[in-house]
Amino acid sequence: MAELEPSDHALMSALASRELGALATLYDRYGRLAYSLAYRILGESEGAEDVVQDAFLSAWRGAASYRPDRGNPRSWLLSIVHHRAVDILRRKTTFRPAPLEAAELQPANEDTAASAERNVEDRTVREALDALPQAQRRTIELAYFGGYTHVELSELMGVPLGTVKGRMRIGLQKMRRSLEHMR
Numbered sequence: 001m002a003e004l005e006p007s008d009h010a011l012m013s014a015l016a017s018r019e020l021g022a023l024a025t026l027y028d029r030y031g032r033l034a035y036s037l038a039y040r041i042l043g044e045s046e047g048a049e050d051v052v053q054d055a056f057l058s059a060w061r062g063a064a065s066y067r068p069d070r071g072n073p074r075s076w077l078l079s080i081v082h083h084r085a086v087d088i089l090r091r092k093t094t095f096r097p098a099p100l101e102a103a104e105l106q107p108a109n110e111d112t113a114a115s116a117e118r119n120v121e122d123r124t125v126r127e128a129l130d131a132l133p134q135a136q137r138r139t140i141e142l143a144y145f146g147g148y149t150h151v152e153l154s155e156l157m158g159v160p161l162g163t164v165k166g167r168m169r170i171g172l173q174k175m176r177r178s179l180e181h182m183r
Helices: 008-016 020-042 045-065 073-091 100-104 112-130 134-144 150-157 161-182
Strands: none
Touching: 008 020, 008 045, 008 073, 020 045, 020 073, 045 073, 112 134, 112 161, 134 150, 134 161, 150 161
């Protein structure tokens, strides 16, 4: 009988206990997705690799601060990647997002079942995102996939900062409820 893969929550507990194997398993599970997100935001391979390495190192150091009541480990890791990538963007003088297709052309090193499962998850999230009103959807897309900060979104969209934050908060709450109902 094949061994069951440990759950993400079990891996986070092991990571907090400084078990290096847990970090390797999390990287195998989410490293490619993390790279794709970083690449999408930064538009260049070397920077994306650095962000992913930094994010997983940060996860190793901060595993004890992970709180399951605030989200799942996958979201927590991708949040770290997102914030690191946006920090790098802020340091740059120009913003040049890369097309998502360029990240998709990177060679895959994962099995088909895991890829298929992620595709279903991605489609579910996309459906929840598409169900939002246009202003909330666009705000979330620009923030998470475009790497824009709240202040930059306010200027770009020509709305007050509070409106941007409100659209983000309400949109993410709607998505969370939608995704909970889809499970």
